[in-house]
Amino acid sequence: MFARNASGQEMNPGKAKNKYEMKMTSFARSRHRHLLAYPGMVLIAWVSTASAIIAVPSLAQALSVDVHAHRGGAALAPENTLAAVRNALALDVDFIELDLHVSRDGTVVVIHDATLERTTTGRGFVRETALADLQRLDAGRWFHARFAGERVPTLREVLEAVKVHGDDRVRLNLETKYDARGPAPPSNFEELVLEQVRAAGLSGRTIIQSFHYPSIVRVKALDSSITTAALRSPLNPPLDPVADVRAARADIYSPGFRLVTREVVEALHRAGIPVVPWTVNEPADMERLLTVGIGALRGDGIITDHPDRLIQVLRARGLRR
Numbered sequence: 001m002f003a004r005n006a007s008g009q010e011m012n013p014g015k016a017k018n019k020y021e022m023k024m025t026s027f028a029r030s031r032h033r034h035l036l037a038y039p040g041m042v043l044i045a046w047v048s049t050a051s052a053i054i055a056v057p058s059l060a061q062a063l064s065v066d067v068h069a070h071r072g073g074a075a076l077a078p079e080n081t082l083a084a085v086r087n088a089l090a091l092d093v094d095f096i097e098l099d100l101h102v103s104r105d106g107t108v109v110v111i112h113d114a115t116l117e118r119t120t121t122g123r124g125f126v127r128e129t130a131l132a133d134l135q136r137l138d139a140g141r142w143f144h145a146r147f148a149g150e151r152v153p154t155l156r157e158v159l160e161a162v163k164v165h166g167d168d169r170v171r172l173n174l175e176t177k178y179d180a181r182g183p184a185p186p187s188n189f190e191e192l193v194l195e196q197v198r199a200a201g202l203s204g205r206t207i208i209q210s211f212h213y214p215s216i217v218r219v220k221a222l223d224s225s226i227t228t229a230a231l232r233s234p235l236n237p238p239l240d241p242v243a244d245v246r247a248a249r250a251d252i253y254s255p256g257f258r259l260v261t262r263e264v265v266e267a268l269h270r271a272g273i274p275v276v277p278w279t280v281n282e283p284a285d286m287e288r289l290l291t292v293g294i295g296a297l298r299g300d301g302i303i304t305d306h307p308d309r310l311i312q313v314l315r316a317r318g319l320r321r
């Protein structure tokens with residue numbers, strides 16, 4: 001995943017021999033470094049009271065929670081547009097979550113629905129529309145007049161915007177969309193996505209997620225170093241989330257947030273699998289997820305349309321600057 005070993009090579013904490021050590025090593029390198037003071041203080045208290053308590057954080061203790069801006073932060077700017085991406089960058093989120101489809105002429109574009117009607121001035125299927133025609137559509141006015149002129153961006157344009165911004169910490173969470181209500185993507189969908197990510201030099205900072213597990217399997221077959229996430233709808237809960245994630249060859253479990261209980265989180269964490277629930281917009285739901293263990297394993301995160309709210313919740317708990 002995104003941690004590094006002593007030689008500076010990227011490592012997958014799921015495969016690390018000592019997961020706690022991996023987590024704390026990478027944690028020490030992160031923006032949450034100041035929180036390391038906390039276990040240190042616990043240790044001092046333990047020594048001074050000679051209690052028998054072991055001074056390491058319990059599995060359910062939140063240490064760091066990645067903020068994923070859902071569709072770029074869909075409550076704050078028109079989803080899946082460059083305006084949303086720039087807003088997410090300005091908010092200093094950890095991940096920008098975006099949805100991918102393919103145009104008629106084979107370009108990977110950033111849009112949620114298989115059809116154009118809800119978020120653009122166009123009509124019909126994305127997959128049946130040429131890129132030049134997609135780029136003539138307005139993808140911002142439906143959200144607010146001040147976003148008029150926003151376009152359906154290509155994946156390449158988004159990657160370029162991230163690079164131009166110059167933030168070498170922000171990461172991407174890209175969803176390969178397979179919608180049974182529309183025409184299927186081309187059989188080389190995953191190759192097209194990985195090509196773009198690789199060309200931008202962002203492979204080490206990108207998660208590929210999907211509800212369509214064959215897509216994840218394909219991504220891993222093409223590049224086993226890419227971090228992947230298995231999405232699960234609350235309408236379709238897995239019997240055994242750990243087995244589910246492993247069958248998908250995923251590194252991360254990303255369920256609808258109502259599927260997340262303490263038992264589920266602990267089972268995933270015992271297997272070294274981070275949990276990244278979606279789409280969590282109410283502070284009370286964010287708080288509940290922290291109390292059931294989200295944040296106890298490095299890579300845990302919360303996907304939200306309101307990254308601003310999540311950042312506030314985390315700051316109030318001392319989990320973010």
Ligand code: G3P
Nearest residue numbers: 070097099175231278303
């Ligand atoms: O990242 C998970 C979430 O994005 C899945 O739902 O429909 O918003 O793509 P959706």
Ligand code: CA
Nearest residue numbers: 097098099175
């Ligand atoms: Ca998505």
